[in-house]
Each structure stands twice: as C-alpha cells, then as structure tokens.
Amino acid sequence: MDIIQEVEKLYMKEETASFKVADVVKVEYLIREGDKERIQPFVGQVIRFGGSGIRKTFTVRRIVQGEGVERTFPLHGPRVTNVIVQRGPTKKPRRARLYYLRDRVGKSASL
Amino acid sequence: MASTKFILARKKGMTQFFREDGTVVPVTVLEAGPCTVTDLRTTERDAYTAVQLGFVPARENGKHVNKPQLKSFEKNGTKAFRVLREFRVDDLEGFEVGGELTADLFEIGDMVDVTANSKGRGFAGTIKRHGFSRGPETHGSRNVRAPGSIGQCAYPGRVFKGQRMPGHFGAKRITVKNSIVEGVHADLGLILVRGGVPGPPNGLVQVVTAKTGVKK
Numbered sequence: 157m158d159i160i161q162e163v164e165k166l167y168m169k170e171e172t173a174s175f176k177v178a179d180v181v182k183v184e185y186l187i188r189e190g191d192k193e194r195i196q197p198f199v200g201q202v203i204r205f206g207g208s209g210i211r212k213t214f215t216v217r218r219i220v221q222g223e224g225v226e227r228t229f230p231l232h233g234p235r236v237t238n239v240i241v242q243r244g245p246t247k248k249p250r251r252a253r254l255y256y257l258r259d260r261v262g263k264s265a266s267l
Numbered sequence: 268m269a270s271t272k273f274i275l276a277r278k279k280g281m282t283q284f285f286r287e288d289g290t291v292v293p294v295t296v297l298e299a300g301p302c303t304v305t306d307l308r309t310t311e312r313d314a315y316t317a318v319q320l321g322f323v324p325a326r327e328n329g330k331h332v333n334k335p336q337l338k339s340f341e342k343n344g345t346k347a348f349r350v351l352r353e354f355r356v357d358d359l360e361g362f363e364v365g366g367e368l369t370a371d372l373f374e375i376g377d378m379v380d381v382t383a384n385s386k387g388r389g390f391a392g393t394i395k396r397h398g399f400s401r402g403p404e405t406h407g408s409r410n411v412r413a414p415g416s417i418g419q420c421a422y423p424g425r426v427f428k429g430q431r432m433p434g435h436f437g438a439k440r441i442t443v444k445n446s447i448v449e450g451v452h453a454d455l456g457l458i459l460v461r462g463g464v465p466g467p468p469n470g471l472v473q474v475v476t477a478k479t480g481v482k483k
Contacts, residue, residue, distance in 0.1 A: 160280045163296050163457065167284035186289075210283060235289035 164210040168232045173239035177202050177252060180243040183216055183227075186235045195237060198227055204253040205231075217257065224258060272372050273354040273475040274299045275322035278383065278464050279457075284450070294449050294459040297381075297472055299370040301456065304362055305345050308353065317355045318362050321348030322471075350471060371453035378477035380444045383466035387438030397431040441465040445477045 175181050183198045200218030203226070207213050212231040217224060229236050246266075276299035283293045306319040321340075325331035325347040332340070332347045340347045343364045356362070373379070393399040393414040402410035414433065418426045443464060450459035464472060 159298065159457070160282050160296060162455065163452070163459070164282050166452065230285070232285065233289055234285050234287055
C-alpha cells in the first residue's frame, strides 16, 4: 500500500459514523466556551462528501431563519464527536453532490 | 549518542493529521534510514572527524558501485550502498563502522534542518524564478511575462550586478531550517516533519539536528 495512506491510517479515526449523502444528520461538534467545552449540534442534510483519506470532509446544509447555511466538517477531525442519522431520503438521490438543493425552496427541496 | 543527530532519508510525500484541539498539522513523510556507518574520519588519519553513512543497498551486479568504492566497503566489512554522505561530528564516540542509524533516533519535538536538492525547473523566467509581477494580458498589452526595465539610462550606463533575470532555476541544494519533528514511526522507519521539504517525491534528504533554534 502507498506509504502516505498507511501513515494517514495511523491518525484517522478507526471507525466513523456511517451516513450517506441526502441523510438528515445531527453533527455533534465540540466547541470551546472560555475554558469549558460543550457539544454544539448542527442538524441538516448532507449534500456532499469531499476529499479522501484523512482529509475527507462532508458538508451539511440547513435552513436557518429562511437563509441556507452550509457547514463543512472534517470527517476525521477530533472535534466532530458524533454524527447521528435522523432521517434518510425518501428516494435514493441520483447524484453524489446535491448542489441543486441550493436553488430550491420549501417542499421541492425535500428528498 | 552525540547531541547532534543526523540521518539520510527519502521524501515520500505530504499529508496532515489532527491535534487533540482540532488544529491541523501539515507534515512531510520521510522514510529515514536505515543507514549504516560505513566509515569514520579521524583526526589522525584525515585531520577531521566525521561519520560516513551509507543509504540504499546497492545491487549485487555491481552496477551502482565502482571498484574503488567496493574495495572500501570490503575493507570495512559493510554492505555496499548507493548513497554515501559524510556528517561532521566533534566526537566519534558512540559510532562504529557497521553501526546502524534508524528513524527512532529522532523524537517528537526535535528541531531539525532538512537539506535536499530542489526540483529542477530548467530555464525559468522572472515570474517563476523571482516572483516578479505579470503584465496585463489584454488591452493591447505586449508585456505579459517580460521582465521590464533592467536599469536606468546613460548614468550609470550599465546593468548592476545581481540584477534578477531569467535563468536556470531549481536543482539546487536547499536547507529548510528549524523544522519540527511531529511524528516518529520506528516500525515503518518514518519520521514526519512539519511543513514542506525541498525536492521531488523519493528524493534524497538529509535530516540533521537544527544548528540554531530553541526546542519548544
């Protein structure tokens, strides 16, 4: 195996939460407030995966006060403590990256 | 072991890892050693002290090693190596011909100077070589990648020495100073050095304890 992949494996999470594009997930993200740490959840729909190996990321989209908000998390980042699938799509998405959801509002944006 | 550590390595490529607090550490993966001490330079014989390291075993068919070198290896009773490099040391104690140096010599937090030949870029223009600005590409401009003015007029009437111009770029010995060792994997013979390292993948690299700089 490629030696770089082997090195990355040493630093990667052994097991990552299993979820797919179009799943509605709750991402538990550790944030720091002063000297305390707490989990800040971010709930939304996964619209893409990016990168590979230890640099693999995923982007979660949600609507906050009528405005679309997207956040990209590193899958292997230690601050991402857990990703919980809340709901799957009603039908399988036909593409890997759901950018078309950005142009949709309301019911047509649901899967 | 002497205070100055040194080893020969091969650059394998770059990657990154996360620290506990979520910050990302960019690292270059170096396949360090194993190196064999193939010879010692002593004050009595050579008027200086140094350790000669061999790296990358040579093929049996003698393709990589010429006869005088082979005799030298035979005399010292070591295997033949493709790469030989000398490292100056003040004290030869702890080194003996045939001894091995491996990646576990280094530990996390060590500051090192990394030396290698940079990638050759051939005959390069001033933009690539010296970071000059480019001219406009449209509006009738014919000054796209040209170097521009190289001096004044009748006074001084010449081009100053050291004027930066196009020419051969790269393929030069470059030392990156005070890099930090961020990881050591002795089982794989690897050390991870923070940041970039000159040269192409699989290029030969020398890693030496930093001459200046304070350990964090």
